[in-house]
Amino acid sequence: MSVIYILWLRELRRYVRSRAQIVASLGQPLLYLVVLGFGMGPVFQKAGQGNYLQFVAPGVMGMTVLFSSVFSGMGLLWDRQFGFLKETLVAPVPRIQIMLGRTLGAATVAVVQGLLVVVVCVIVGFRAVHLQTVPLALLFMALIACLFSALGTAIGSTLQNMQGFQLIMSFLVMPIFFLSGALYPLNGLPKALSVLTSLDPLTYGVDGLRATLIGRQHFGVVTDGLVLAVVAALLLAIGSRLFSKIQV
């Protein structure tokens, strides 16, 4: 237990100390919110879909949690590079605990980052429609964070160095974001795109956030929650398996 805790604490300490990075990582969400939010607004309105800023804000929150958790999970690669990974791997501690501590830490960091973006959203003009379901939105954020931290850890366990990082970004993380319906509604999509979006776990996360924050849903909260929980559990299992096999 204390091993999980100290590794969780480590992730938080590292996060709090990287102030420049915290500020920098607010830049991208801000661009999507302000430029896309107001830029696409009139078209969206004319298409009869309502306020685009309201629509896109939950998507941007989901995006932030996605990026932050995958990056933190892949912090494993940095630890490998700087050698700290060895210190954890020779410790007389079940590797599952090490993996859990890291992953939960990464997930917590991602949720905190997500909450910062929520604040930004509110400042820009976003308003949650149903205040009573806001705690549920927090739960969705946590689920998204756990799922993608586990994914990050799994990837970090298999990749041996930073060269693969760009590949993962372009062929996994960005597609997950763009296929999630964070930026566009899911109804009336071409068949192929519709299938792809329904295979993307983030789709359910964003849908859950939207449902709980602005009362607009595609799959429904229950489906969203279930899909996220199952995929997260699956990725945690895969991640800890891969992690336990690491050799340095």
Place this chain on the structure above:
Amino acid sequence: MIRVKDLTKKFGEFTAVNNISFEVGPGEIFAFLGPNGAGKTTTIKMLTTLLQPTSGTMEIDGLDARRQANEVRKRFGIVFQDPSLDGDLTAYENMELHAVFYHVPRKIRGERTEQLLRLFDLWERRNEQVKLFSGGMKRRLEIARGLLHTPKILFLDEPTLGLDPQTRNQLWTHVKHLNQTEGVTVFLTTHYMDEADRVAQRIAIIDHGKIVAEDSPQGLKQQTGADSLEEAFLALTGSTIRDEAASSADQMRQFAKMWGNRR
């Protein structure tokens, strides 16, 4: 305490460790010497459960290092050759993490941390992030951390690389003290022959992945008719420099491993 039999590690075509066998008795200080790329670190990585051997058996304190990895990990401490600190954490936090990993009781934790940080002259700067430390300070912290729990076996992989004579002296005095008072078995590698001569009771020399000699420092000198251990070492391993070949092999290994293609 350590029993290695027919240990081999291959990285693809490259054989890093080639069928070596040796034993280290309890309470012994054993030096493992060899030129760069001879297979020292690979051997230590296998003994410390970081790397799976291609073939052969390793016993640590009567336990199978391959199958009972977690039990084995409880029995040793290690100071790595390359850095293994978390630069974003402070010196104290790095020590704290290690203490939790090795289940050092809370009461002893603070006490020992202070004692060791003072011994290696880091106490004043314990609350600074490690990334701000100089190379020598980082090295000292690694050593202090490695000594935080009292293991049965202490692996020291070139622990004195880049340290000044004062700190080296401090380290070896402390290691000898641990060995004498607590009976800690020490397995060390170093490039400083005078250190090995001074500290080690028995020395194995490895070259191209094979053990070429194994004896006491005195015995090695007699065997080769040399005055110093350094001469004996050169007589046994030759004077060609082979770092180049080893490091390109390293790069190949790195490249092959990129997609998790572990062989």
